[in-house]
Amino acid sequence: xxxxxxxxxxxxxxxxxxxxxxxxxxxxxxxxxxxxxxxxxxxxxxxxxxxxxxxxxxxxxxxxxxxxxxxxxxxxxxxxxxxxxxxxxxxxxxxxxxxxxxxxxxxxxxxxxxxxxxxxxxxxxxxxxxxxxxxxxxxxxxxxxxxxxxxxxxxxxxxxxxxxxxxxxxxxxxxxxxxxxxxxxxxxxxxxxxxxxxxxxxxxxxxxxxxxxxxxxxxxxxxxxxxxxxxxxxxxxxxxxxxxxxxxxxxxxxxxxxxxxxxxxxxxxxxxxxxxxxxxxxxxxxxxxxxxxxxxxxxxxxxxxxxxxxxxxxxxxxxxxxxxxxxxxxxxxxxxxxxxxxxxxxxxxxxxxxxxxxxxxxxxxxxxxxxxxxxxxxxxxxxxxxxxxxxxxxxxxxxxxxxxx
Amino acid sequence: xxxxxxxxxxxxxxxxxxxxxxxxxxxxxxxxxxxxxxxxxxxxxxxxxxxxxxxxxxxxxxxxxxxxxxxxxxxxxxxxxxxxxxxxxxxxxxxxxxxxxxxxxx
Ligand SMILES: Cc1cc2nc3c(=O)[nH]c(=O)nc-3n(C[C@H](O)[C@H](O)[C@H](O)COP(=O)(O)OP(=O)(O)OC[C@H]3O[C@@H](n4cnc5c(N)ncnc54)[C@H](O)[C@@H]3O)c2cc1C
Ligand code: FES
Numbered sequence: 001x002x003x004x005x006x007x008x009x010x011x012x013x014x015x016x017x018x019x020x021x022x023x024x025x026x027x028x029x030x031x032x033x034x035x036x037x038x039x040x041x042x043x044x045x046x047x048x049x050x051x052x053x054x055x056x057x058x059x060x061x062x063x064x065x066x067x068x069x070x071x072x073x074x075x076x077x078x079x080x081x082x083x084x085x086x087x088x089x090x091x092x093x094x095x096x097x098x099x100x101x102x103x104x105x106x107x108x109x110x111x112x113x114x115x116x117x118x119x120x121x122x123x124x125x126x127x128x129x130x131x132x133x134x135x136x137x138x139x140x141x142x143x144x145x146x147x148x149x150x151x152x153x154x155x156x157x158x159x160x161x162x163x164x165x166x167x168x169x170x171x172x173x174x175x176x177x178x179x180x181x182x183x184x185x186x187x188x189x190x191x192x193x194x195x196x197x198x199x200x201x202x203x204x205x206x207x208x209x210x211x212x213x214x215x216x217x218x219x220x221x222x223x224x225x226x227x228x229x230x231x232x233x234x235x236x237x238x239x240x241x242x243x244x245x246x247x248x249x250x251x252x253x254x255x256x257x258x259x260x261x262x263x264x265x266x267x268x269x270x271x272x273x274x275x276x277x278x279x280x281x282x283x284x285x286x287x288x289x290x291x292x293x294x295x296x297x298x299x300x301x302x303x304x305x306x307x308x309x310x311x312x313x314x315x316x317x318x319x320x321x322x323x324x325x326x327x328x329x330x331x332x333x334x335x336x337x338x339x340x341x342x343x344x345x346x347x348x349x350x351x352x353x354x355x356x357x358x359x360x361x362x363x364x365x366x367x368x369x370x371x372x373x374x375x376x377x378x379x380x381x382x383x384x385x386x387x388x389x390x391x392x393x394x395x396x397x398x399x400x401x402x403x404x405x
Numbered sequence: 406x407x408x409x410x411x412x413x414x415x416x417x418x419x420x421x422x423x424x425x426x427x428x429x430x431x432x433x434x435x436x437x438x439x440x441x442x443x444x445x446x447x448x449x450x451x452x453x454x455x456x457x458x459x460x461x462x463x464x465x466x467x468x469x470x471x472x473x474x475x476x477x478x479x480x481x482x483x484x485x486x487x488x489x490x491x492x493x494x495x496x497x498x499x500x501x502x503x504x505x506x507x508x509x510x511x
Contacts, residue, residue: 041445057430064436297443322447331449371448372474379478396474 001307002027005089005099007079007246009033011041012275012296013105014060017071019304029071030097032089034078035128038063043293045132046153047324050160053136055129082250084268101307104247104258104266104273105300108240108291113148117210122218123234126153138233142166146221146231148207150177152323154237155194159326162197169200169229171207171221180239181321181336183354185344186366193328202229210234240291242277255279257289262314264303272307274299280315284338292321318381320374327369333377334364341385345393355393360385365395372396406500410437411458413508422495428504429453429491439506446491448472452510454479455490458503462486465493465502481507 004020006013009031017029033039040058049058066073078092088098110125112118124135135157139145145161147154150172158168172179176187177194194201206224213219220230242257252266253259257279264280265272275296282288298317305311321332328351339356346352351368361384365377376395380388383398391398408431409419420435422428432440432453441452448471457465468476469492476483490504 043445043447057426057434059434062434062436068436293444320449322444322449324447329447371471374449375451375474375478399477 001025001100003099004029004101004103004307005097006031006103006105007089008105008107008243008275008277009035009039009073009075010105010107010275010296011039011060011293012107012300013103014039015297015300016103016105016274016303018061018065018069019301020308021069021071023304023308025304025308027100029069030099031071031073032077032079032091032097033073033075035130036076037129038066038073038075040129041293042127043322045129046126046156046160049132050136050139050157051163055133058129079246082246082271084250084271087270100270102271103303104271104277105275105296106243106246106277108242108276110236111239111241112236113207113238115207115209117212117218118236120210120212120216120218120234122232123210123236125236126157127240135233135235139164139166142231142233144169144231145233145235146171146229147235147237148221149235149237149239150174150201150203151180151237151239152178154235155190155325156323157235157237158194158199159197159324162199163326166233167198167200167231169202169231170194171202171205171223171229173204173206175204177201177203178323182330182332182366183336183339183342183344183356185342185352185354186330186368189351189368190325190328190330193326197326202227240276242279242289244277247271247273247277255287257287259287263306263312264299264315265306272303274303282337283335288335288337290319292319294320318378320378329369329371331367331371331374332364333374334362334381336364339363343393353395355388357385362388406495406497407502408432408495408499409501409503410439411503411505412439413506424495424497426495427491428455428493428495428502429489431495432490432504437506439510440490441510442491444491448475448489448491451475451479451489453490454481454483454507454510455488455493456484456486456505456507457488457493458505459486461499461502464498468492479507480509480511 081090144167211220244254247258248254258273279287341357343355344352354366356364376399422431429442444450
């Protein structure tokens with residue numbers, strides 16, 4: 001293999017390039033990324049960056065890394081088509097790049113719900129550094145913000161905005177916060193936390209449109225039940241859609257993401273996909289798409305091992321995720337989907353530890369500000385419930401027992 | 406202020422650090438091999454494991470809560486001087502600190 005082309009220079013694309021070199025790949029690596037500049041981390045965009053505005057601190061690696069690793073990065077370049085027959089990609093600037101292997105790491109973009117007014121000035125999304133810069137500039141002059149969507153990014157932003165003295169209303173269509181990704185017990189805990197921060201949270205009600213005021217600027221959000229919420233900044237945080245169109249146009253199978261097998265290869269052996277855009281076989285059999293640093297990084301390492309050493313093992317890394325909301329660091333190990341039983345262990349003066357089980361085995365664990373329990377949980381995913389009960393559900397004790405055995 | 410990193414093979418690299426930045430962050434931004442910092446300092450990965458030089462352990466101070474549980478998951482041997490470098494923030498007393506890097510982080 002002479003030349004590997006990576007589309008997308010985000011968390012997963014960058015890791016793929018780095019891991020290929022770590023594993024000893026000596027051919028050419030070309031990374032084509034639509035965003036300007038060096039690959040950076042997105043998680044701080046809704047966290048520390050909102051407070052400190054330090055864009056330099058976001059870089060995954062400095063420029064020197066790409067030079068010494070002979071990783072060619074073309075930034076500000078959009079790939080417009082994949083010519084699978086000729087094994088080449090076409091870019092917006094008219095260039096054509098041949099590949100022996102192609103890695104699709106195109107990530108995801110913000111979803112746009114079908115409601116009027118989203119183009120009004122003052123309506124923002126948060127996915128890229130450019131988005132975050134725009135929001136930070138506006139935030140200084142904002143008195144009241146409306147967040148549409150009570151998921152991780154909306155709530156992280158809400159906490160940062162409150163800390164900056166901005167009034168915040170969160171509008172969430174489902175009856176609870178972070179409904180797709182956390183247990184009802186943990187969602188209830190975070191509802192209390194955000195209320196205590198002074199955020200107004202409206203649950204179970206849809207946004208019907210953006211209200212505009214003077215000169216067409218956003219002035220708030222109209223709700224489906226007829227109420228109106230005022231705000232001069234409207235953050236749309238209603239989830240993402242995978243950037244799979246390029247693959248789809250090239251005839252690769254897609255269904256909520258680019259479908260890959262357990263080794264993260266598409267049906268075309270010369271093309272792999274990873275990160276937010278990849279739908280891979282999950283533990284329940286159905287295709288699974290994760291939106292996390294862990295998945296992007298572990299996928300990338302997995303693909304690199306396959307390409308360099310021919311390692312054909314199935315991908316099976318334990319998922320983990322975090323979200324910082326105010327002083328609360330939520331950490332999740334494992335996957336909630338398919339859980340049939342949960343156990344909320346109250347902790348003195350702190351958030352509960354929530355254990356979720358699927359068919360008698362540990363499927364996921366949610367903790368807040370308890371990194372030790374989280375790390376133990378990561379090693380116990382899949383353990384039978386009985387073995388944990390035997391330790392009074394003290395996960396750290398259970399891990400010690402396992403490693404001693 | 407400055408930090409000297411000593412790789413497992415003995416190679417020394419001195420870099421400039423900013424007050425308030427973590428040792429992990431300083432290493433990553435200066436392209437020092439041997440510290441990964443996958444979780445960006447969120448105490449979730451233990452890929453920022455380091456050994457504080459014996460002469461500096463007192464100035465650095467003890468571990469943060471939960472740190473030892475993470476270090477249990479570190480790839481290389483844990484020693485009494487082991488720390489998560491994302492939890493060490495640079496301040497005047499740490500100017501010139503020497504940090505030893507483990508064999509591997511994964
Ligand atoms: C505000 C925010 C906060 C987050 N917080 C957390 C967190 O706390 N914890 C966590 O685990 N995860 C978090 N995430 C998610 C995490 O950042 C993503 O899961 C991760 O970035 C996915 O990596 P990726 O490489 O798949 O996609 P991305 O990082 O999105 O990179 C994809 C890149 O591909 C480029 N691209 C797309 N199409 C083309 C094309 N045709 N040609 C060229 N380039 C193209 C895009 O412009 C983009 O730069 C957060 C995300 C956001 C936005
Ligand atoms: S950077 Fe992840 S624990 Fe320190």
